[in-house]
Amino acid sequence: QVQLQESGPGLVKPSETLSLTCTVSGGSISSYYWSWIRQPAGKGLEWIGRISTSGSTNHNPSLKSRVTMSVDTSKNQISLKLNSVTAADTAVYFCARVGSGWYVGAFDIWGQGTMVTVSS
Amino acid sequence: QSVLTQPPSASGTPGQRVTISCSGSSSNIGSNYLYWYQQFPGTAPKLLIYRNNQRPSGVPDRFSGSKSGTSASLAISGLRSEDEADYYCATWDDSLSGPVFGGGTKLTVL
Numbered sequence: 001q002v003q004l005q006e007s008g009p010g011l012v013k014p015s016e017t018l019s020l021t022c023t024v025s026g027g028s029i030s031s032y033y034w035s036w037i038r039q040p041a042g043k044g045l046e047w048i049g050r051i052s053t054s055g056s057t058n059h060n061p062s063l064k065s066r067v068t069m070s071v072d073t074s075k076n077q078i079s080l081k082l083n084s085v086t087a088a089d090t091a092v093y094f095c096a097r098v099g100s101g102w103y104v105g106a107f108d109i110w111g112q113g114t115m116v117t118v119s120s
Numbered sequence: 121q122s123v124l125t126q127p128p129s130a131s132g133t134p135g136q137r138v139t140i141s142c143s144g145s146s147s148n149i150g151s152n153y154l155y156w157y158q159q160f161p162g163t164a165p166k167l168l169i170y171r172n173n174q175r176p177s178g179v180p181d182r183f184s185g186s187k188s189g190t191s192a193s194l195a196i197s198g199l200r201s202e203d204e205a206d207y208y209c210a211t212w213d214d215s216l217s218g219p220v221f222g223g224g225t226k227l228t229v230l
Contacts, residue, residue: 035219044122045157045165045208045221060218094164103170105212105219106155110164 002027004095004111012089012118018082022095022111029053029071033098034078035107036069038091046091050098051078085118092116123148124209124222131228137197140225142209143190148220150190152212156183159206159224168207169194196227204229 008020022034036048049059051069059067068081078095092113099108125143132138144150154172157165167176169185172192182203184195196203209222 044224045210047219047221050218058218061216099167099170102174103167103176105153106167106170107157107165107210107219108167108170108176110166113164 002097002109004097004109006093006095006111006114008093008114008116010115010117012085012116013120014086014118015084018080018085018089018116018118020080020093020095020114020116022078022080024076024078024097029073029076029078032100034071035096035098036078036080037094037096037107038089039094039113040088040091048080048082048093087118090116090118122223123213123216123220124211126207126209126222126225128223129226129228131230132196132199133230134199134201136199137195138199138227139196140194140207140209140227142192142194142222144192144211144220145190147215148190148211148213149187149192151214154185154187154192155210156185156194157208157210159208161206165208199229201229203227 003025005023012018030053033050035050051057070079094113095111096107097109099106156169158168159165172187173185206224208224213220
């Protein structure tokens, strides 16, 4: 079955760029949207953005233009970059597949998440 | 401050029926599908309900979803100790052009 695995540095310095990769295994990333979602400790879920395998992106307006997402279909990977990070960006970051067909709009498969701490 | 409003907590005893509410507006719940996610501590959320009231394969029929106007609810009947988790509602928001989540409800099984 399709599995997602996030990877990247667990510690990022303030004002620097957070970079994460989500590797999809057990299936193709084609024909789906893929999202990044984060969750600060003890808090709720926040949608960061989504990307299609054609490269079309949407992101949460609250993050302004700090978000960059990309897709590498040859590696079955989706990437996230969040620049100018502050302590408020400390969270568990999840990648998730956006379902299609009957599951359209649902985050039907999730990665296990990766904790990112912003601290000097 | 979440776009969708959920009670922060809910509780029930084993065997009881509990409901968790989710309220929004015409730009989100009122015009789009509603989803529910279940999250256990330290794990990723899991899709529980899609398209307002549909259960993915493997989700017990003790879980049911409903939507009316700009509000929705998740009902759990025959409450079990393993249902103790956080529950999040989510939907698309036409104004924000993106999905939005409720703040989550922590369900405690007494």
